Amino acid sequence: MMYMSGFGSPIKKKLKAEINVVPLIDVMLVLLIVFMIAAPMMNQGIKVELPKAAADPVETKEDEPITVSIKKDGTFYIGVGGDPEKPRPLAEIKSLVSKILAEKPNTPVFVQGDKSVEYGAVVALMGELKMAGAPSVGLITEPTR
Template identity: 50%
Template sequence: MSEINVVPYIDVMLVLLVIFMVTAPLLSQGVKVDLPQAAAEPLDTRQQEPLVVTVDSAGLYYLDFGDDRGDPVDPATLAARVAALLRHRPETSVVVRGDQNVSYGTVVSLMTILQRSGAPSVGLMTEFSGNDDR
């Protein structure tokens, strides 16, 4: 009776396993953003007020929470305050209000800070123009 030699198949399988183990972490980089599947609608005002984080055209961050709402905050302070608020009220939604002249990288950095602070998803605030350009 002849037998099938499976040693070459095991070698190929182990090589493929190593390739997948090395490439899998590289595929999952980036910022997770939950995009809407339909036309944007206003937030439900019956729910809890969202946490609004603003980034102005100079790249400064402002937190719409607490006593010093008009004062810019550094990234470390912002991360600590957002993490504390989300630990206290985990159902709070987080919204970024970015100036249209701020760089894309600054908004992505802010979203990364919010993600590391425990925000499960981050929304982007826009101004309604009244035009439907579909």
Template identity: 50%
Template sequence: MHGPFNRGGRRKPMGEINVVPFIDVMLVLLVIFMITAPMLSQGVQVDLPQVTSEPIDSQEDSEPIVVSVDRDGSYFLSIGGDEMQVELDELSDRVLILLDRSPGTSVMVRGDRSVPYGQVVTLMSTLQVAGVANVGLISEPPSRD
């Protein structure tokens, strides 16, 4: 029988794709990301104060600049997962550079609960001198123990 699909005894090429190897690779990647994701959220160990407050709505798509003060009084600057220890006098210069690159980026402060109030106010004053109009404070919700 001669028809449009019979080519003289040759086999017709199969138009299906075997997706089983693709699924295997996706499952392996899923396991890898599930294991490494908690490790990526590590940062400066800060014991945040626990208060009841409403979360703020982020109007921008960019990562905020987070300035942390740990219990020893050391300052850390982090943006998008990159974190570095900075001195207070160089903090304003670095924040100013980051805000020049992406204006409108929000700035958040993470202060350990054992840090004196005056040190957090000094930090916020330094950020204000750097040109930051609004500074957010990061806290944790109270534990339900």
């Protein structure tokens, strides 16, 4: 067998039976970065930091947030402590919230208001929740399309 000058004998390479994990690591890092950027954007609403206060406990379900709603006519509703469809005075809502927060201080508090409700009613409610001891209040909104 003759070989031309400059060319050696043909060498056969042995195949490796290994998985190349470098592309997998690259894909996982890209997904990690995407989720780290997207996660904070998934929260709807605005959080307001408020001071704490003490009160007597009230029975609620575990990890259930407190949602206080305001209808167009200015009536207030609370989702705990009885019938959620019954309008409640602001003083009763303050009392219920302070009792719940005295027992479970990390319970989230949310305000859900009709879009045509007066701004003063929302401010009054948030002031009462502040005095009731809510550490923070979230405003529930609908996402835009």
